[in-house]
Each structure stands twice: as C-alpha cells, then as structure tokens.
Amino acid sequence: MSTLSPDIVFDGHNDVLFRLYKKHLPGAERAFVEGDGGGHLDLPRMRSAGFGGGLFAVYVPSGDDIARLDDLMKGASYDVPLPPLINAPEAIPVAFAMIAILMRIERAAKGAFRVCRTGGEIRQTMAAGAVAAVLHIEGAEAIDASLDTLDVLYAAGLRSLGPVWSRPTIFGHGVPFRYPSTGDTGPGLTETGKDLIRACDRLRIAIDLSHLNEKGFWDVAKLSRQPLIASHSNVYAISPHARNLTDRQLDAVKASGGLVGLNFATSFLRPDGQRTSATPLEVMLRHLDYLIERLGVEHVGLGSDFDGATIPDAIRDVTGLGALRAAMRRHGYDDATMRRLCHENWVAVLERCWGG
Numbered sequence: 020m021s022t023l024s025p026d027i028v029f030d031g032h033n034d035v036l037f038r039l040y041k042k043h044l045p046g047a048e049r050a051f052v053e054g055d056g057g058g059h060l061d062l063p064r065m066r067s068a069g070f071g072g073g074l075f076a077v078y079v080p081s082g083d084d085i086a087r088l089d090d091l092m093k094g095a096s097y098d099v100p101l102p103p104l105i106n107a108p109e110a111i112p113v114a115f116a117m118i119a120i121l122m123r124i125e126r127a128a129k130g131a132f133r134v135c136r137t138g139g140e141i142r143q144t145m146a147a148g149a150v151a152a153v154l155h156i157e158g159a160e161a162i163d164a165s166l167d168t169l170d171v172l173y174a175a176g177l178r179s180l181g182p183v184w185s186r187p188t189i190f191g192h193g194v195p196f197r198y199p200s201t202g203d204t205g206p207g208l209t210e211t212g213k214d215l216i217r218a219c220d221r222l223r224i225a226i227d228l229s230h231l232n233e234k235g236f237w238d239v240a241k242l243s244r245q246p247l248i249a250s251h252s253n254v255y256a257i258s259p260h261a262r263n264l265t266d267r268q269l270d271a272v273k274a275s276g277g278l279v280g281l282n283f284a285t286s287f288l289r290p291d292g293q294r295t296s297a298t299p300l301e302v303m304l305r306h307l308d309y310l311i312e313r314l315g316v317e318h319v320g321l322g323s324d325f326d327g328a329t330i331p332d333a334i335r336d337v338t339g340l341g342a343l344r345a346a347m348r349r350h351g352y353d354d355a356t357m358r359r360l361c362h363e364n365w366v367a368v369l370e371r372c373w374g375g
Contacts, residue, residue, distance in 0.1 A: 021363045023145055025354045026344050030073030031280030031322030031363035032155070032229070032251035035060045036117040037078045038326045048123040048131070052132070059325035059336040062124075062132060064279040065150055068340045071362060072141055074179050074250060077117045079110040079160045081186060081370040089329070092196055092286055092294040099196035101186045106268030110160035111168060118175055121154060123237045134176050145362070150262045153369070155227065155250075158184030160192075164211050166211040166218050173222050177367055178373060179194035179250070180219060181227035182212055182235070186310070190215050191238075198292030200261040201269075207234030208242075216242045225372040228252075229282075229322070232261075235266070240271050244374050247277035251322030253287045257302075262287050262314040266313065273314045280322025298331040307347070307360070316356055 020041055021027075039047045047055075054063035060070075065151045081102035091099045123132050133144045135151045144151035154176040162168050169177075175232055175324035190212030192205045208216065212235070219226050220243055228236050229249045249272065257261040264272075264279065281303065286294040288302050310319045323330070325337060333342050347357060 021366070024069070025357035025361060025363065026069050027071040027145060027362050028069055028073075028321060028340055029141070029145070029151070029365040030325070031278075031320055031365060032074055032157075032282075032327070033060060033323060033325040034076050034078060034327030035325065036075055036120050037080070039120050040113070040117050047284065048120050049127050052124060052127045052298055059330070062128060062150065064337050066131070066148070068337045070150065070337050071145040072135070073123055074155040077107055077114050077161070078157045078184060078327075079113045081105060084182050088196065090093045092292070094197070097196070097198055097292075098200075098258045101193070101195050103271055104187050104189070105160045105318060106160060107163040107168070114156065114161035118172075119248065121152065122127055125152070136176055136178055138366055138373060140155045141366050144246070145244065146293070153178050153181040155181070157181045157227070157230070158186070159188055159190050159215065162190075162215065166215065169215070169362070171217055171224070173224065176371070177224060179225040179227055181230055182208070183230050183252075185230050188212075191235045191331065192232050194232045194261040195233065196286075197261040198286070199259040201255065201259075201265065202233040202236070202263070204232045204261060205234070207236075208238040213242055220244055221271040223373045225369060228372070230262070230291065233265075233279075236268055236271075240275070245246060245275075246368050247272045247275040248368060248372070249277075251280050251282040251284075251324050253282050257306055257309060258287055258290055258292060258326050260287050260292050269310070269313045273318050273350045276318075276368070276371060278318050278320050278364055279310055280365070281310065282328070283323045283325070283334060284328035285331060286329070288331075294329050296329055296332045300331060300333050300343060303331070303366055304346060304350050316359050317364055317367075319360055320368075321360065321364075
C-alpha cells in the first residue's frame with residue numbers, strides 16, 4: 020500500500036496534449052511547464068494541487084468533431100452525429116506530434132515530470148514529488164491494420180490504449196454522445212480489433228473500455244486476460260447516458276480485478292445528461308458511492324477528463340481537486356479510502372496489467 024499522502028491524485032484521463040497541440044505554437048510545452056494558466060492543467064497548478072500523475076491521452080481530431088458539443092448536447096434527449104473513420108496515414112503524424120509534446124514536456128520539466136512505463140516508476144516519481152505521466156492513446160486510428168505502429172508506439176512508452184474514441188475505427192465502434200441511451204449501439208470489435216486486443220495482451224498494454232460500445236466491451240471481456248478498465252466512465256443507473264456503464268458491466272469489471280475512474284464531465288454525471296458546469300459535487304459523490312458499493316472500494320478511482328470536458332464549477336480546473344477531496348472527506352471517506360480512490364487503486368491495477 021502507498022505511503023504517499025492520501026490526497027495525492029493519480030488521474031485516469033486528461034486531454035492536455037490535445038489542448039497544447041491545438042495551439043500550434045512553438046514552445047507550447049514550455050508554457051505548460053512554466054504555467055500558462057490555460058485550460059484545466061499546467062505543471063505548476065498540478066503540483067500545487069496534489070496531482071501526482073495520470074494517463075495522458077493522445078486523441079486525433081476530426082476537424083470540428085467536438086467543437087459544437089455544447090450546442091448539440093441539450094434538451095430532454097440528444098444524439099450527436101459521429102464523424103467518419105480516420106485512416107492511419109492521416110492519424111499517425113498527428114498522434115506522433117502529441118507524443119512529441121509529451122516528450123518535450125518531460126525534457127523541459129527537468130525532473131519534475133516523468134514519462135513512466137512501470138508501476139515502480141510511477142511510485143518512485145510520485146514519491147519524489149514529481150508528476151508521473153503514462154502515455155495513453157484514446158482511439159487507435161494511428162495504429163495500422165498490420166499493427167506495425169503498435170510496436171513502435173510501445174517502444175515510445177505506450178502503456179494504455181482505447182481501441183476507439185466515439186467514432187468508428189478499423190478496430191471497432193464507439194458509443195455516440197446519446198442521451199438517454201444504453202451503450203448497446205451497434206456492432207462490437209472487428210476481426211482486426213480482436214487482433215489488436217490479443218496484441219495488447221502480449222505486450223501488457225492496458226486496454227481502456229471507456230468509449231467502446233457495449234458489444235465491444237463484452238468482446239474485450241471475452242478475449243483479454245487483463246483487468247477490465249474504464250478510465251473515465253460513470254454509472255448508467257444514475258445517468259442514463261450511452262457513455263456510462265450498466266450494473267452488468269460494473270460486475271464484470273469487479274470480477275476481472277479491474278477499475279472504473281469517475282469522469283468529471285457533467286453530461287455523464289447528471290441524471291438529466293446536460294453539459295452544464297452548474298453541477299453540484301454531491302452528484303459526483305453519488306456516483307462514487309454507487310461504484311464503491313457495486314465494485315468494492317479497491318476497484319474505483321478518478322478519471323477527470325481535464326481539458327476534454329465541461330466539469331463542475333466547484334472544481335473549475337486542477338486546483339479544484341482540493342474542493343473535491345474536502346467534499347469526499349465530509350461525506351465520510353477516511354484516509355484509507357481516500358488513498359485508494361485518489362491513487363493507490365490506479366497504480367495497483369496498472370501493475371496488474373503490466374506485471375511487476
């Protein structure tokens with residue numbers, strides 16, 4: 020068990036690399052390291068807020084595929100059209116550019132930020148007061164059908180992969196931004212997708228289920244020997260959104276020794292599915308209570324979606340982690356529970372995936 024402060028956070032998902040990539044500015048990573056005050060994350064704010072590490076996502080955009088979500092995710096029901104598939108030759112340069120940003124951040128931070136490839140490295144980095152970053156791909160567009168680039172990405176530090184974002188890939192189908200809806204929205208993994216899952220198992224790359232549709236979820240559960248992980252997902256029984264997990268899926272995560280990271284995105288927290296920052300912390304605690312009761316406290320973590328979502332006003336950015344932790348403590352979570360939820364469960368499940 021960790022000897023770190025119970026309040027140190029290892030976070031299951033953020034999109035800061037995409038935010039920095041969109042700037043298209045030389046030195047964007049240095050501004051992040053020095054503290055640009057932009058978005059939800061930069062290094063000084065992270066360190067001051069007890070953000071000890073997390074999964075840093077590489078996401079390849081489809082033009083303005085998410086630019087109008089605020090307008091489209093409104094009303095008693097909605098179903099946002101998904102952009103088309105992106106092929107590997109188009110995606111690879113974009114993905115590599117974001118990975119380069121991550122590596123440049125590591126260099127510019129001079130020891131305060133480290134890209135980690137093992138559980139031991141994560142623990143050592145956080146114990147030293149630095150930020151432990153794990154390279155994650157959200158949507159496997161940058162991986163070709165022969166899986167050649169998977170080996171290259173693994174050598175570059177890739178240790179966690181989601182086969183899809185929400186749009187389709189050659190590997191499978193994601194869930195749309197649809198409310199109300201279950202995640203049973205179409206076919207599951209393709210044959211190439213099943214090959215990808217087997218390859219991830221061989222390489223000991225963690226597989227993220229958060230954007231897979233329900234059939235894809237069960238395909239992975241059948242094929243993979245690894246713990247089932249949903250890095251940034253919530254409870255369907257509370258918020259009936261296509262992105263959230265049913266009780267049956269939660270039971271499968273528990274049985275596999277996996278983990279669900281609580282997503283801070285308001286549209287996946289709120290019972291009405293609305294994308295509004297006027298969302299109280301109490302609804303987050305309701306999801307946490309449900310996950311703990313269904314999964315057991317050892318299978319629950321945090322998956323903020325910082326820099327990729329509308330989050331509650333009470334949090335606002337990474338500096339608001341203190342407000343969330345205070346609410347969790349007022350709610351009755353003791354030090355042992357806080358330590359598990361904030362970081363220990365994440366590091367432990369990654370160690371189970373990676374070995375050693």
